[in-house]
Each structure stands twice: as C-alpha cells, then as structure tokens.
Amino acid sequence: MTLAMGVPPLEPVRKWGSVPEELSARLPAEQRGPGLDRDAVRLLVSRGTAVSHHSFGELPRLLRAGDLLVVNTSPTLAAAVDGRIGHARVVVHFSTRGDDGRWAVELREPDGRGTTRARAGGPSGAEVRLPGGGRLVLEEAVSERLWWARVRGGEVPGLLRERGRPIRYSYTERDQPLSVYQTVFALPSPDGSGSAEMPSAARPFTARLVAELVSRGVQFAPVTLHTGVASAEAHEPPYPERFSVPEASARLINAARAGDGRVVAVGTTAVRAVESAAGADGVVRARAGWTDLVVTPERGVRVVDGLLTGLHEPEASHLLMLEAVAGRAAIDRGYEEALRRLYLWHEFGDVHLLLPQEDSHAEHCSSNCQ
Numbered sequence: 001m002t003l004a005m006g007v008p009p010l011e012p013v014r015k016w017g018s019v020p021e022e023l024s025a026r027l028p029a030e031q032r033g034p035g036l037d038r039d040a041v042r043l044l045v046s047r048g049t050a051v052s053h054h055s056f057g058e059l060p061r062l063l064r065a066g067d068l069l070v071v072n073t074s075p076t077l078a079a080a081v082d083g084r085i086g087h088a089r090v091v092v093h094f095s096t097r098g099d100d101g102r103w104a105v106e107l108r109e110p111d112g113r114g115t116t117r118a119r120a121g122g123p124s125g126a127e128v129r130l131p132g133g134g135r136l137v138l139e140e141a142v143s144e145r146l147w148w149a150r151v152r153g154g155e156v157p158g159l160l161r162e163r164g165r166p167i168r169y170s171y172t173e174r175d176q177p178l179s180v181y182q183t184v185f186a187l188p189s190p191d192g193s194g195s196a197e198m199p200s201a202a203r204p205f206t207a208r209l210v211a212e213l214v215s216r217g218v219q220f221a222p223v224t225l226h227t228g229v230a231s232a233e234a235h236e237p238p239y240p241e242r243f244s245v246p247e248a249s250a251r252l253i254n255a256a257r258a259g260d261g262r263v264v265a266v267g268t269t270a271v272r273a274v275e276s277a278a279g280a281d282g283v284v285r286a287r288a289g290w291t292d293l294v295v296t297p298e299r300g301v302r303v304v305d306g307l308l309t310g311l312h313e314p315e316a317s318h319l320l321m322l323e324a325v326a327g328r329a330a331i332d333r334g335y336e337e338a339l340r341r342l343y344l345w346h347e348f349g350d351v352h353l354l355l356p357q358e359d360s361h362a363e364h365c366s367s368n369c370q
Helices: 056-062 156-163 207-215 247-258 268-276 318-326 328-340
Strands: 042-047 050-055 068-072 080-085 088-097 103-110 116-118 127-129 135-141 146-152 219-225 241-245 263-266 287-291 306-310 351-355
Touching (some): 050 328, 056 207, 056 351, 068 247, 068 268, 080 156, 088 241, 207 219, 241 268, 247 263, 263 268, 268 318, 318 328, 318 351, 328 351
Parallel strands (some): 068 219, 263 306
Antiparallel strands (some): 080 088, 080 127, 135 146, 219 241, 241 287, 306 351
C-alpha cells in the first residue's frame, strides 16, 4: 500500500476571503462557561444559497423521520510523542498505520508554547529516540513532510497510551485530555488503530441529543475511517486511509435512499468512507480496506444527500468535497454568512449543515433565514 498525493491544491483565492485569527475556537464549547455541554455551538444551515442560523441543539427539528446520519466510529489517538534526534528535540505525530506494521509519521519541532512548527523530514535511516527506550527509524518518504517509519523496541499502541498526547495546534489555548477529543460515536479498534486527528464534525453530539434524534425517527449508520494528520501548514488532498463500511450500515443507507430519507454524512471522513463503498449505480456494499478516493465537484457524490461538517479554511482541500455535495454558490454564500456572523473555526468550533434545496424549504426555515 502506497500513500501518494495526486490532486492539486485548491485555487488560493475564494470569494469569501481569509479567516481572521480571532475566529479560531481556542477552547471546547463546554469550557467556555458554566453549565455548557459539547452541543453549545452554533449551527449554520445551507439549503442551496438559502442560509439560516441555529444552535446545534436544534438539529433534531432540522432533520426528519427517515433521515439517516452516517457517523464515523474511529477513536482519536494520543498521536503526539516527544523524541530526540541527536540533541535536538522533536515531536512525532503518528498518522497512519500500514498493513506491514509501519506508521506514516510527521516530525515537528517544539515551538516553546506547547505546540509545534514544521520541520524538514528525513533523511532515510534517521533515528528518533523515543521515551521508554524505543527507537523510530525513518525508512521511506511519503511526501515532503510524511515518512514511513518503523518503531523498534516497543509497540506503537502501547507507546501512544503511555507516552502520547493529542495533537494540538497553535490556535488552541492549552493542552486537553484525550477524552476531549473523543466523539460520542468512538469505538476502540482491536489493533490500536484510530485517527490522528479527531473526526470533529461529530464532536457536538451528546448522548442526550442522539437519544432525541432516535426518538424522532432519525437513524444512524456507523462506518469507520481512520484519518491521518493534516499539517497546519499544508492543505494537501487526503492520502489513502483505512476504512470500513459494515453490511448493516450498507443496508441502512440503501434503504434510506430507496425511501424518502436523506443520507447525511457527519464529517468529510464519513463521506469518503461511504462514497468509497458505493458502486457506479449508487448502491452501497459492505467494504473494508484502503481508499484513495478524493471527492471533487467533477467526480460528484453518488450516495450522500447532505453533510454536517466544521468550517474549513479557504486553502483546505475539504472544500472540494463540500462543493461536490452542495455546489460552489452554496458554499460561498454559507461562508460569507459564517464570517459576517462571527462563527468559530476548527475542531472546537461551530458546524455547518448542508442540506438539499427543497420546495418545502419554507416549512423548515424559521424567521432567521437570510
């Protein structure tokens, strides 16, 4: 299995411009004030170019009986581990576990503020001394920043459990425990695999909100996609990732499509997984393995009707997928509104629900439509 980058980055200029630094969510919602829970974030809803503004707790009334939410069960790993190359301190970000036991890793430099900055990778054969006496040996370049590497003198899952911490980027205020980065849908993986970065679109869900959705007739289809590390400086297309769509979920998705329900993916990772399991006829079949699918407007989507996702920076390759689901005009309009209304970005930020444009729009859209 080879990880390769094959899609050019997005055009650098977008109609809605750059994101001000003050719109980065620095803390999880539940830490911003007393009595708050994870669902205390805002929800921007786009139906075509029509935009409305909600709290995330209103999600159950924005969906309807028969709708199906596709959720990613991948657990977030404590994927950042300190190490040394010679006398130099480095931070290893463990990204993706290969079938041969190697891991794709990114080496970073501590920046003195509890986060990291980019550093040159390699060379092949370089060794990183790890806590506990293990060694990480770089073997083969994946890209300019990622390397296939092998740990000697220990197992990676144990190393991450004992010595790892969640990957943290500079826009956040402080380190957080791993529990903050787990979604309500996360399930442990038998081989210790997981996501280097949280499947963050699902973070605002709480057990109470899930129960309310179920009581209203909304169903859930679990899939798994272990997402790799996305460097803060590099807005690259996604490289191959491990995924699984189980038989029961494939049946639920096909049944929703055959009826009146809408298939709404929770996060771009869920889109990638379910679209990777769909045939040209739009039928989803149970499948597991590696996917190198990159969803673009040219490729389009075969299964997904809607998408719940975070807010992405203008250079992010994820925006191509959003355009595939909703169209360029809808994305531009939604992001203009998000900037105007001071929505918060990144993994602890607000979320964006893209739904199909419908004749019945008026009955779903309250007086806060724009």
